[in-house]
Amino acid sequence: MDYTFTSCFRNPYRWxxxxxxxxxxxxxxxNRLFNLRRVDNALHRYVIIHITSHPFQTEKYSDKAQxxxxxxAQFDGLVSFSYNVSxxxxxxxxxxxxxxxxxxxxxxxxxxxxxxxSKGHKIGKPTILAPLYRRRLEEAAPFRQE
Amino acid sequence: xxxxxxxxxxxxxCASTTVYASSDRETDARLDTLMGSASHERFHDFxxxxxxxxxxxxxxxxxxxxxxxxxxTVNHKEIDIADDHAFIKAYDKIFTDRLVKIxxxxxxxxxxxxxxxxxxxxxxxxWFSGICTVKDCSKFDIKIMQINN
Numbered sequence: 001m002d003y004t005f006t007s008c009f010r011n012p013y014r015w016x017x018x019x020x021x022x023x024x025x026x027x028x029x030x031n032r033l034f035n036l037r038r039v040d041n042a043l044h045r046y047v048i049i050h051i052t053s054h055p056f057q058t059e060k061y062s063d064k065a066q067x068x069x070x071x072x073a074q075f076d077g078l079v080s081f082s083y084n085v086s087x088x089x090x091x092x093x094x095x096x097x098x099x100x101x102x103x104x105x106x107x108x109x110x111x112x113x114x115x116x117x118s119k120g121h122k123i124g125k126p127t128i129l130a131p132l133y134r135r136r137l138e139e140a141a142p143f144r145q146e
Numbered sequence: 147x148x149x150x151x152x153x154x155x156x157x158x159x160c161a162s163t164t165v166y167a168s169s170d171r172e173t174d175a176r177l178d179t180l181m182g183s184a185s186h187e188r189f190h191d192f193x194x195x196x197x198x199x200x201x202x203x204x205x206x207x208x209x210x211x212x213x214x215x216x217x218x219t220v221n222h223k224e225i226d227i228a229d230d231h232a233f234i235k236a237y238d239k240i241f242t243d244r245l246v247k248i249x250x251x252x253x254x255x256x257x258x259x260x261x262x263x264x265x266x267x268x269x270x271x272x273w274f275s276g277i278c279t280v281k282d283c284s285k286f287d288i289k290i291m292q293i294n295n
Binding site: 116123128133134135 | 180181182185213214215216217224225226259260261262263275276277278281283286
């Protein structure tokens with residue numbers, strides 16, 4: 001199945017950071033897509049650099065999940081998820097096996113946020129942020145087994 | 147050709163409107179999408195209360211809005227704040243005139259929000275977010291998660 005990236009344009013500002021694009025677009029294109037009102041600051045540069053480095057990575061992972069047919073919604077969920085975590089390989093492997101329950105369960109494990117002290121050590125209890133939790137639920141929803 | 151041009155113009159108008167226009171209603175909708183339906187009022191109230199507390203130099207009130215422990219970047223150097231006592235002690239070092247001005251000048255309509263929280267200031271000087279208090283995230287407290295002086 002050829003997946004399209006058009007569905008992301010239904011609400012391009014959905015999560016504020018990730019977009020799903022088949023081809024690497026220009027920086028100007030990103031400016032249009034993202035909710036970036038401040039074009040001359042560090043955050044903007046960070047987002048641009050971060051995102052331009054991801055389309056190929058995302059496609060690489062998406063291509064891995066080719067032994068099991070995904071719906072467009074599942075594909076979108078995986079791409080959004082890939083943009084947001086450093087290593088989505090366990091989720092992709094489950095998708096590749098066609099184990100949708102495992103995909104759903106594993107996605108929802110990526111909800112904890114850890115704080116670090118000035119030396120880089122984890123401090124405090126892991127917290128769950130409401131918006132991140134909602135994002136995960138939405139990404140995982142197409143994999144939910146009734 | 148004319149049809150293509152019309153589509154291009156329409157797309158440009160839509161894109162530019164969405165990106166650059168900002169209003170309270172747009173921020174309401176964005177926060178409801180990200181944080182949960184009808185949650186924007188809580189975030190709006192939080193911003194108002196924080197701005198009032200900072201304008202009044204009410205250190206205790208500001209300290210109560212922070213999620214501890216917290217590592218704060220002050221003049222490019224990170225300092226660890228364990229609790230509200232430490233926060234109040236370091237308050238004047240953290241809340242410089244520049245940072246206070248940035249926070250007080252922040253308009254609700256111009257808030258930047260994403261899946262990790264809401265940003266104050268042009269360079270992300272302060273971030274706050276909803277921290278879940280129950281496992282299904284049906285309830286959450288709004289706290290300051292990050293300060294970059």
